[in-house]
Amino acid sequence: MRVLLAILSFAMAAMPVEAGTRIKDIVSVKGVRANQLVGYGLVIGLNGTGDSLRNSPFTEQSIQSMLDRMGVNLNSARPRSKNVAGVIVTAELPPFSGKGSRIDVTVSSLGDATSLGGGTLIMTPLSGADNEIYAVAQGPIAVTGFAAQGRAESVTQGVPTAGRVANGALVEREVPGPLSESDKMEIVLRNPDFGTAISIVDAINKYAKERFGQRVAREKDLNSVELRRPEGIGPARFIAEIGDLVVQADAPARVVIDERTGTIVIGRDVQVSTVAVTHGNLTVRVSETAQVSQPEPFSDGETVVVPETAVGVNQEEGSIAIVKGANLQVLVNGLNQMGLKPNGIIAILQAIKSAGALQAELVVQ
Numbered sequence: 001m002r003v004l005l006a007i008l009s010f011a012m013a014a015m016p017v018e019a020g021t022r023i024k025d026i027v028s029v030k031g032v033r034a035n036q037l038v039g040y041g042l043v044i045g046l047n048g049t050g051d052s053l054r055n056s057p058f059t060e061q062s063i064q065s066m067l068d069r070m071g072v073n074l075n076s077a078r079p080r081s082k083n084v085a086g087v088i089v090t091a092e093l094p095p096f097s098g099k100g101s102r103i104d105v106t107v108s109s110l111g112d113a114t115s116l117g118g119g120t121l122i123m124t125p126l127s128g129a130d131n132e133i134y135a136v137a138q139g140p141i142a143v144t145g146f147a148a149q150g151r152a153e154s155v156t157q158g159v160p161t162a163g164r165v166a167n168g169a170l171v172e173r174e175v176p177g178p179l180s181e182s183d184k185m186e187i188v189l190r191n192p193d194f195g196t197a198i199s200i201v202d203a204i205n206k207y208a209k210e211r212f213g214q215r216v217a218r219e220k221d222l223n224s225v226e227l228r229r230p231e232g233i234g235p236a237r238f239i240a241e242i243g244d245l246v247v248q249a250d251a252p253a254r255v256v257i258d259e260r261t262g263t264i265v266i267g268r269d270v271q272v273s274t275v276a277v278t279h280g281n282l283t284v285r286v287s288e289t290a291q292v293s294q295p296e297p298f299s300d301g302e303t304v305v306v307p308e309t310a311v312g313v314n315q316e317e318g319s320i321a322i323v324k325g326a327n328l329q330v331l332v333n334g335l336n337q338m339g340l341k342p343n344g345i346i347a348i349l350q351a352i353k354s355a356g357a358l359q360a361e362l363v364v365q
Contacts, residue, residue, distance in 0.1 A: 024243030041124030056111030059086040085113035102167035109161035137169035195250035253360035262342030
């Protein structure tokens with residue numbers, strides 16, 4: 001953890017203040033978005049690692065329906081194949097995807113199959129939220145995980161019941177709503193902030209005054225900026241030109257803590273008022289053992305088990321230190337000098353926030 005904080009300190013100290021970010025990296029065009037697709041299908045060709053049809057009746061029904069469509073009548077016979085698995089297929093349809101373009105799909109087992117390795121996804125329609133079919137997926141599945149087992153031991157690495165089919169889906173229907181030809185457009189900030197929105201407006205208007213002789217941007221709120229497209233330039237070219245402009249993105253002072261992994265991320269503008277901090281750990285260990293008590297020879301006593309409890313208390317020394325962070329580097333140096341573990345730093349940051357000395361938003365995940 002001390003190494004991580006030191007790296008953060010060095011990186012922030014070495015980064016120039018004038019470093020900027022392209023507008024297209026921090027905004028998106030309103031209405032230009034991807035769409036989620038989902039479908040149900042079958043994976044065939046598994047080497048005995050598919051669904052057990054007794055525990056997965058939906059797979060059995062799917063096999064019968066598929067064979068019926070292909071003209072194969074089972075005459076009420078119930079298949080017992082272990083080479084087939086029912087799966088859910090998901091994909092993301094990028095904006096402006098035309099008919100015939102290909103997209104990747106993710107395949108996940110729905111039943112009790114142990115592995116999808118070596119299987120092939122058969123033709124699966126993928127539908128959107130409006131229940132319309134936008135793509136059809138088919139192809140061999142690439143699985144990175146594997147599972148092997150014997151009578152007394154089993155080994156599993158990764159997730160063998162999920163995989164991907166690269167370029168496995170063909171787009172059959174285009175999503176309506178191409179880039180609007182209207183002279184009014186709107187861009188949306190990925191991290192809403194009033195300061196960032198104003199910086200974007202100023203940078204676009206400065207460029208537009210030189211390029212078109214007019215102001216074209218106006219801040220709407222902390223989340224969006226309205227644009228008025230000048231005459232004589234298409235929407236795609238207009239978005240491309242303003243997307244390359246560089247602005248100074250602002251962000252609120254924030255400390256993010258993940259208590260499960262001990263990860264701490266401290267923003268550049270986090271400040272700490274002068275506080276005195278002491279931290280020490282108290283460890284109480286209770287151990288239970290059993291002692292056997294034997295009666296004396298030729299007596300009428302009984303052998304009994306007597307519990308024996310040992311309690312130990314260990315309290316580490318706690319040193320008091322003054323922490324004052326005028327900037328990220330000073331704060332990191334102060335926490336490093338205290339020689340704390342991640343749990344200790346998390347506890348101190350939470351206590352400093354409770355004392356009102358942490359001038360930042362504290363986010364605990």
